[in-house]
Amino acid sequence: MKFTGTDAYVATEDLTVAVNATVTLERPLLVKGEPGTGKTELARQVAESLGLSLIEWHVKSTTRAQQGLYEYDAVSRLRDSQLGDERVHDVSNYIRKGKLWQAFEAEEKVVLLIDEIDKADIEFPNDLLQELDRMEFHVYETGETIRARQRPVVIITSNNEKELPDAFLRRCFFHYIRFPDMETMKRIVAVHYPGIKDALLTTALTQFYELRDQAGLKKKPSTSEVLDWLRLLLAEDLSAEDLRGDGTSALPKLHGALLKNEQDVHLFERLAFMARGRG
Secondary structure, three states: OOOOOEOOEOOOHHHHHHHHHHHHHOOOEEEEEOOOOOHHHHHHHHHHHHOOEEEEEEOOOOOOHHHHHEEEOHHHHHHHHHHOOHHHHOHHHHEEEOHHHHHHHOOOOEEEEEEOHHHOOOOHHHHOHHHHHHOEEEEOOOOEEEEOOOOOEEEEEEOOOOOOOHHHHHOOEEEEEOOOOHHHHHHHHHHHOOOOOHHHHHHHHHHHHHHHOOOOOOOOOOHHHHHHHHHHHHHOOOOHHHHHOOOOOOOOOOHHHOOOOHHHHHHHHHHHHHHHHHO
């Protein structure tokens, strides 16, 4: 069972090594990187490449670790008891299975994505330590123990909004997705827009990387944003010459796809103003 990337996902050599290492070690793969660098998509492509089903658990600020195991609906049971419903005698009727339970009870190995774990409370990773380590948990309401039939491939993503506990990190294989260089980005673009002209692509990516490297930028545009930008350039049928313009503006054409706050737009407007002053 080896991951080598897919036709729809350009995986660097170090990323494929990380995925295959986590499959071999049977430990969670913790993936960090800038937003928009393909962390979530990685889990989907790993599942497709390995021919496995995918179970996705998208974490929010209000998500509790217990929800990944199961939830007991005591309110519904109380209501049914007041109505004389026969279902009330079987507590399992009021147990809602979480994503970990679904992954554990699957007949075949699956890929389990725990997406953006750093959004949750700081105790969230600690609360999952034993379950991810032992691949089992206890259901107190029914007295049963749920054990994984097949150990899932667990991929956990983080945007580094919070530091994760050392005990949790110790149980993971870690990989940081570096922002792709120009050549890797060209390969990524070729997957999405195979017919794009080389002159347009080279000019667009040159402007993109110059923009990303600008000192003082509050939010650097990501891979997903440059793909959106290129889609707009193709839709507008712009050429490399159109992108170069007359040199009077520091802002690239259709910059709203790349710059997502007013501070960064004002930064480039000031740069253009100063350039005109020097001229």
